[in-house]
Amino acid sequence: AYKRFSELLPKEERENACSARVPKSQILTLPELRANPFQHRICHVFSTSESGDDSMSFEDFLDMLSVFSDSATSDIKSHYAFRIFDFDEDGTLDRKDLEQLVNCLTGQGEESRLNSAEMEQLIQNILEESDIDKDGTINLSEFQHVVSRSPDFARWGGWGFIT
Amino acid sequence: LFCFKIEITLIFWFQALMGKPYGSLPRKTVPRAEEATAMNFATLWDFSGFAQYSVLFYGYYNNQRTIGWLKFRMPLSYFLVGVGSIGYSFMIVTRTMAKNANDDGGGDDTSFNFSWKMFTSWDYLIGNPETADNKFASITTSFKEAIVEEQESRKEENIHLTRFLRVLANFLALCTLAGSGYLIFFVVRRSQQFALEGLENYGWWERNEVNTVMSLLGMFCPTLFDVISSLENYHPRIALRWQLGRIFALFLGNLYTFIIALMDEINLKARHLLSYTLEEEKIVKYNMTIWEASLYNGTIPENSTAPPIQVDPADVPRGPCWETMVGQEFVRLTVSDMMTTYITILIGDFLRAVFVRFFNYCWCWDLEYGFPSYSEFDISGNVLGLIFNQGMIWMGSFYAPCLPAINVFRLHTSMYLQCWAVMCCNVPQERVFKASRSNNFYMAMLLFILFLSTLPAVYTIVSIPPSFDCGPFSGKTRMFEVISETLEHDFPSWFGKVFGYASNPGLILPFILLMVLSIYYLNATSKSYKEANLELKKKLQSVRIENYSF
Numbered sequence: 117a118y119k120r121f122s123e124l125l126p127k128e129e130r131e132n133a134c135s136a137r138v139p140k141s142q143i144l145t146l147p148e149l150r151a152n153p154f155q156h157r158i159c160h161v162f163s164t165s166e167s168g169d170d171s172m173s174f175e176d177f178l179d180m181l182s183v184f185s186d187s188a189t190s191d192i193k194s195h196y197a198f199r200i201f202d203f204d205e206d207g208t209l210d211r212k213d214l215e216q217l218v219n220c221l222t223g224q225g226e227e228s229r230l231n232s233a234e235m236e237q238l239i240q241n242i243l244e245e246s247d248i249d250k251d252g253t254i255n256l257s258e259f260q261h262v263v264s265r266s267p268d269f270a271r272w273g274g275w276g277f278i279t
Numbered sequence: 280l281f282c283f284k285i286e287i288t289l290i291f292w293f294q295a296l297m298g299k300p301y302g303s304l305p306r307k308t309v310p311r312a313e314e315a316t317a318m319n320f321a322t323l324w325d326f327s328g329f330a331q332y333s334v335l336f337y338g339y340y341n342n343q344r345t346i347g348w349l350k351f352r353m354p355l356s357y358f359l360v361g362v363g364s365i366g367y368s369f370m371i372v373t374r375t376m377a378k379n380a381n382d383d384g385g386g387d388d389t390s391f392n393f394s395w396k397m398f399t400s401w402d403y404l405i406g407n408p409e410t411a412d413n414k415f416a417s418i419t420t421s422f423k424e425a426i427v428e429e430q431e432s433r434k435e436e437n438i439h440l441t442r443f444l445r446v447l448a449n450f451l452a453l454c455t456l457a458g459s460g461y462l463i464f465f466v467v468r469r470s471q472q473f474a475l476e477g478l479e480n481y482g483w484w485e486r487n488e489v490n491t492v493m494s495l496l497g498m499f500c501p502t503l504f505d506v507i508s509s510l511e512n513y514h515p516r517i518a519l520r521w522q523l524g525r526i527f528a529l530f531l532g533n534l535y536t537f538i539i540a541l542m543d544e545i546n547l548k549a550r551h552l553l554s555y556t557l558e559e560e561k562i563v564k565y566n567m568t569i570w571e572a573s574l575y576n577g578t579i580p581e582n583s584t585a586p587p588i589q590v591d592p593a594d595v596p597r598g599p600c601w602e603t604m605v606g607q608e609f610v611r612l613t614v615s616d617m618m619t620t621y622i623t624i625l626i627g628d629f630l631r632a633v634f635v636r637f638f639n640y641c642w643c644w645d646l647e648y649g650f651p652s653y654s655e656f657d658i659s660g661n662v663l664g665l666i667f668n669q670g671m672i673w674m675g676s677f678y679a680p681c682l683p684a685i686n687v688f689r690l691h692t693s694m695y696l697q698c699w700a701v702m703c704c705n706v707p708q709e710r711v712f713k714a715s716r717s718n719n720f721y722m723a724m725l726l727f728i729l730f731l732s733t734l735p736a737v738y739t740i741v742s743i744p745p746s747f748d749c750g751p752f753s754g755k756t757r758m759f760e761v762i763s764e765t766l767e768h769d770f771p772s773w774f775g776k777v778f779g780y781a782s783n784p785g786l787i788l789p790f791i792l793l794m795v796l797s798i799y800y801l802n803a804t805s806k807s808y809k810e811a812n813l814e815l816k817k818k819l820q821s822v823r824i825e826n827y828s829f
Contacts, residue, residue, distance in 0.1 A: 238422060246394045268400075
């Protein structure tokens, strides 16, 4: 993992990789993140940079790898997944968050996006299924409740051990 | 594959190693008359000539009771291996189904359908933009379908119109099935006539008519069924099951018509020539004695034991052999099926892709999205093809022991070819609806086909007398007599008595009754367990929701 991290740094800074910060543009060149629709959210969530430029230090990088690996528990994964999906960072997944989520998943092209009627229907269905206290938003415990029942979630991420 | 291992080990190697080599026995060699054409490619392709008299086919095997210094009981082993491999296949398929049923037992939990699609459908291992695009498209399709499905379940339908259309569609499908069955019957009859008049007068088409027709039917009828099913307006999973069921019926009907026509031909020959065959038998045997006598030049009287004269086995006159003929038909069918598959892949997928890719620039409409476009990789069609291939092998392997070997070779090559074709010229299916959660639907079909494929072989074992001049069972009136013979000779006498008592119908019928009752009981128990399971699940859910709100 250290080697991967230091490869992202320009040559001069490689000696000091432990304390250096890699800019976001470099992180996004990682093959696992390159085609990921949530790449920006992921960088933002794991970055501890005070200046808000989403650069990641080595610890942040390690954090990210460990959450996405096979050995992370379902609790940790669902916690971070919730943070990643929460676009406006208000602690709950409301309608706007869900809409943005769907648009990320359906890709950038015009033909592949859902029209507004379908989007309405979809979000309605999701809230019906997952919103237990019927407050119109999905909070962390509701999210964890839904997602832990899913047979596919155990393999979320699944980056394994990246050397 | 298991069949192959067992058959190869027991029959093939023992015979090849222990039995007398090629050329030493009359039934193992090509008769003199046919020798001239024996090595021609055309004859080899037709699986007559040299191939006919090789280990491939039934007729090769000697009917001596024991072979070699190990006293290996050839006929008995042939019989037991044939029956045993089929029984083993049954066991394997049933065991796989049971295991799958265990995995499937999680039930059809669609309680959080939409939410799961939303939160867990993205695959985080995708690093390639093209794959990502594919994934986006499939996710979109999945969302849209789920939405449509939801809407449909709330929609009111015009019941009468739908029912009428469905009845019409089923009627059309039945017509197609009947038509194809009749066509095959007609074609097999015609090929018999050709055979009677001598195959040299006809070109390639007449000789291979049966196989080509069957393969072509297998190619075109499924698309026809697809068109018919658009009338029916079912939920996609149900429509898929109907489609698979119809294709299944088509192949089964074809195979059975083929078998029946063959059996008819054999029976016809047997009936018309029954007296004649017995006569022919007598004649051939008489000819052999005369011929032997002529070799001795009449100098030695008949009764004395003379040193056996070295005779070239190729010159011994031969009797007819229907088992080999059946085996040949199956091998030919398999080979032509293989060729059809390859050619379909090459033309249907590869040439089409080349055409679309290169002519797209100078064509009026967009070829890639419009009419021809790239061909989809049809998962269910391919699985069905595999299943039917296996069914054919099971049917033919009693008469042509090396058929599994040929099939393994064919499977290897077609796997590599299809791998390449998929990577280079196919696009993924638009709707990915599985016919069943686990693969139990296909395993059930496999089991059914296994059962149906073994019926003809069993029928012939039990009711048709084997040819007198070829195969391990020649000279007996029925093939299964080899077992009674073994019991008499090789086992102690009390064993035979016990067996005699056990095979009394008065004992067997109650036993069958007992088995039926126990099946019924087990079925009832499993149903009650399933219901209890569902109840417990519901309880768990409500308990969780209760706990949550605190």
